[in-house]
Amino acid sequence: MSVDDKLKNLRKSMKETSLKDVKADKEKTKQYVMNHKKKRFSMNGPKRFGQIGASIMGMAALMLFVVYAGSGEMNLTQGDQSGFGQEEANEDLRYEMVVIDDEEELEDKEWKYLYNKQPMENYLKETHVLSEKSMEARRILASNPRPEGMYFPIAYVFDSENDQLIYRTDQLEDLKDLLPLLYQSPESDEEKGEYTLSGITIGDSFNTVLEQFGEPDIYSPSTEQGPSYVVYKEGKTTVMGVSVSEENKVSEIRVEVAKTKEMEVPRTMKSVKEQYGEPTSSMDIVCSERDTCLVEQFGRLNVKYKPDGETVEYIEYDTPESEDKFIQAFLPKEKGTLSAIYVEGENEVEGMQDVMKEHRGLALSNPLSIQEPSNPLSPSTYNVMLPVFLTYNLSEHGEVLLLDDEGEVVLRTKEIEKVDEFLENWDENK
16 A cells, blocks of 8 residues: 555544544633643742752752763762862961872872871862863863973962962972971061062061962972072073071072072162162172172171172072071081181192192091182082181182181181191191
């Protein structure tokens, strides 16, 4: 049977149906439909609002599920993720940390142990662990690319108030050392420095440094040789170093004025006087194999000029405690022995190094030779020892200073014979 034949039979069957003679009352039909419509939508008041609320909550839950499932952040607080995914953020804190790993969960036991051991709530507002594949992790990595040679897991620490990255590392020990420095102790009446240097001063908190300059290019944890310090660069050039005391306070600042193009610091003797006033003292010190340079002191702040006497080379600002620790490194290593400071010049005293080597380990327990490096691009050894030059007034090339274990100068000379004789008879002279 063709399709046309089937349609003809269908029309015929419809005409012969038992309903063909029924005449519908249009008014009754309309009234019936309207009554059922009113009944369907007659739930007013609390019951109706409850249904609407339940629908909205259901949709919201579904949307959250879709977002989290897509972002890869679903199981942040499950398992042994101690300290992560804090339920309530501490509004008094400003720093947040995100640890990005290439696994769904942080599996490294040493990283986990960090959060069991340290009171993270004292340092950080929030902490999160993210999978490298999550949308949030991708966003962070896009704006703050993973440095070459840094591997997962990587900790990113942000200042939420300024919306800036202040630190990132894959070194767990460095992270352990830095986190306590973020502790924001109540402001004390501790006296701060008289002068500011590029917006910070002695006694400022470490938080102030981070707020002012952001993420340091280098962070060095504290050691037996010295406190923690951070280094800031412009390109590949170091332009500022800041030391931080155990109390999380700035204890030393050094700005390489001649190298920075971005920092707001005085660059000439005239601008130094305009900002800091008249110096409390000044002296000439050895600054290269050929030259001496002027150093002006403004209390604890030292300004070193280039040999022209007008252009600022660098500015250092420190505390008496930080200088004392630096000087200690140049004292004898053993009680009852001597240390030597030899300032080599263009015309080295022939045989002086041999004399010092001969007595090393006997009368001398800490011989030190200060010389200008042959590579002009490397940092000058003379520059980084400014406290020693100022303390012992090292203003002449070829001088040898012998120091006892109290830091007192027991001999100062340029004559090799006197140095040799004094060290030879040290046991008898002491």
